[in-house]
Amino acid sequence: MEVVFTRRYKINLFFSLAVSLTAATFASYASPYLLKDVFSSVENYQGGIAAVVFIVFHLSLTSKYRKRKKIASAPLPEEWRSILSDLVLFYRMLSADDKYIFEKKVQIFLGEKRITGIGTDIDTTVKLLVASAAIIPVFKIEDWEYDTLGEILVYPDRFNHDYSFSSDSDDRDVLGMVVQHSSSLIISKKELFKGFKCMDGGNTAIHEFIHKIDEEDGEIDGLPVLMLNKHELAEWKRIRAAEIEKLESGRSDLDSYALSGEAEFLAVAGEYFFDHPEKMKEKNPELYNILKTIFKQDTASIIKSEARRLFRLKRK
Ligand SMILES: [Zn+2]
Structure with a gap:
């Protein structure tokens, strides 16, 4: 899987060339009219002006991918690799090739997104866990970009709906939050660590x-309309309705928060x-299969129950 020169990179390159060429052509034709008062022999420089406009436009429209290439070409610090291996079972269970792709995606994510601690410190481990939670669900989705995400705010612990995490607030029941049409995502640091450590069926950061x-x-x-076609979306609604019915009558092992x-x-x-995933595949096979289509991954073939059990034992 390509991590830098993706399909979106190619579209961006094509778009940039088209826009830069249009801007350069316009500059070449318009410069005699616009700049005649600045210097009289402007006609002699039309070619040069067009070239400068082309280069400036092209460099600025493709800067994201040049920065990304630089980020991805840096070697992963050995410390990062051992933190990922110790704390993130998903990473540990990947093949060598997929591990490399995961590492590059983590580097790119951390190079492009801001992670800010609110009343708490942000160290390398916190950054790597946040990046892992972001990468795991989209790991096999070709060309995925978190376009609407700008910053991740990390709170020390649970917080309330007024974003207060002070121990004076007795209504701190929020573990994490995404506000629609806001570029931020909020996560409690305590829940971030708990999700990767306990693996008790939930992971707030991934959620x-x-x-x-x-x-x-x-x-x-x-409704994950970007990942499903019309027929699959109808299937998703049908399976969801059936599972909700099971949940309401106490026959589903899905968390009732659903x-x-x-x-x-x-x-x-x-x-x-x-x-x-192995438990979900066994208990909720239909739901498992449609999630496999949504996330383009067969997680049960990665996170084996036995490996999960040993990982949890080791981390107790
Ligand atoms: Zn939620």
Whole structure:
């Protein structure tokens, strides 16, 4: 899988060449009229003006990918590799080739997105766990970009709906949050570590990133329209309705928070799919299969239950 020169890179390159050429042509024709008062022999420099305009436009429109190439070409620090290996089971279970791709995606994510601590320190481990939570659900989605995400805010612990995490607030029940049409995602540091350590069927950070993935089509509505065709989307709605019915009658092992709304259903089911896939595949095969189509991954072939058990034992 290509991590820098993706399909979107090629589209960007084509777009940049077309726009830069148009701007250069316009500059060449317009410069005698626009610059005649500045210097009289402007006609002699039309070619040069067009070349400068072309270069300036092209460099600025492709700067993202040049920066990205530089970020990805840096070697991964050995310390990062051992933190990922110790704390992120998903990474540890990947093949050598996929591990390399994961590392590059982590480097690019950390090079492009801001992670800010609010009342708490941000160290390398926090950054790597945030990046892992972002990369895991989209690892096999070709060309994925978190276009609507600008910054990740890390709070020390749970917070309330007024974003207060002070121990004086007794209503701190929010573990993480994505506000629609805002470029930020908020995650509690405590929950970030807990999600990767306990692996008890949930991972709040992955849950929040799934909301952000859901939002990339414009709405956080639990309908992953970018990942499913019309027929698959109808299947998703049918399977979701059946699972909600099971949940309401106490016959589903999905976390009941999935009943909070259609967007929450996707995020909760997604957490389960990435955290304990073999169990989900056995207990909710239809739901597992449609999530496999959404996220383009067969997680049960990566996170084996036995490896998961040993990982949890080691991290106790
Ligand atoms: Zn949620």
